[in-house]
Amino acid sequence: MTDRRTVLITGTSSGIGLATAVAAATAGWNVVATLRDTGRADALRAAVEAAGVAERVRVARLDVTDPASVAEAVSGAVAAYGRLDAVINNAGVGQLGTVEQIGVEPFRSVMETNFFGVVEVTLAALPHLRASGGRVIAVSSLGGVIGQPFNEAYCAAKFAVEGFLESLAPVAASTGVQVSVVEPGPVASEFVASLGPSVPGLIAAAGPYEAAFKAYSGTTEGLFDQAQSSAEAAASVVDVLTAERPAFRVQTSGLARDLAGIKLADVDGSAVQAFTTPWLS
Ligand SMILES: NC(=O)c1ccc[n+]([C@@H]2O[C@H](COP(=O)([O-])OP(=O)(O)OC[C@H]3O[C@@H](n4cnc5c(N)ncnc54)[C@H](OP(=O)(O)O)[C@@H]3O)[C@@H](O)[C@H]2O)c1
Secondary structure, eight states: OOOSOOESSSSSSSSSHHHHHHHHHHTTTTTEHHHHHHHHHHHHHHHHHTTGGGGGGGEEEOOOOHHHHHHHHHHHHHHHHHHOOOOEEEOOOOOSOOOOOOOSSHHHHHIEEEEEIIHHHHHHHHHHHHTTTOOOEOOOOOGGGGGOOTTHHHHHHHHHHHHHHHHHHHHTTTOEEEEEEEEEEEEEEEEEGSSSSSSSHHHHGGGGHHHHHHHHHHHHHHHTTTEEEEEHHHHHHHHHOOOOSSOOOEEHHHHHHHHHHHHTTTTSSHHHHHGGGGOOO
């Protein structure tokens, strides 16, 4: 048993997950930094060494699509530290393309990782979080608030995460467990490498949507010019981890807050349509 609080984080090979592992350990937490392939832990190990927090970080295998690995990582964390105070559901993949470009299968696989993965990890952790009065955090996305053109599968999965956790929050709170979603806008990470087919491949499959898809690609390059760093997004995640009473919904930048505000005040949906429709012309 340790006096330090313990957090398990999914998807720590790169990006926001890696930066959150470093920031949480720096904030004094024991960190169980999980990866679906522990052979990809070199960047994580180098970063925790450089930050001087390696002794507080334990690397473990967890593939969010493999329930046995989820159960093993969660019970391994409790066995190692005697407690689990938080889980951060960070692992996720992107998926570009409208349904007629990509078909149904990518929808299933994105849901499997980005949504059912969150359900699995949360389910495995809840009994331990109840014992510690802990918290569930998910790295959602602005795409969990605003449906974005050519991101149907990704946004559907992030909407599902938000629906799951917004519904769970009062239930979990009735037993002393807090639930929050963190919503980044664009973040400079390895994420674009997980977006599925290449842009030229998607253009070739775009059919009647070719002009709209090309316009969309130009628009989002502009948005990514304003991307924050993974460390900046991770700082917001760790704020939620350490705050006495974190809000349910937290954006990681002023840009993300402004854009989420369009939707959250948009009772009939017209403001979001007015925001996204010009992306296509
Ligand atoms: N980058 C953005 O603009 C942005 C914006 C809003 C929200 N987000 C969200 O932020 C989170 C982190 O993304 P990121 O930007 O840091 O991208 P990233 O650098 O690509 O990190 C994604 C992480 O998820 C892991 N992962 C993927 N599938 C997994 C699985 N089945 N089991 C366990 N881990 C898995 C990846 O591991 P591998 O190395 O094994 O692939 C990687 O460690 C995601 O949930 C993403 O949706 C990102």
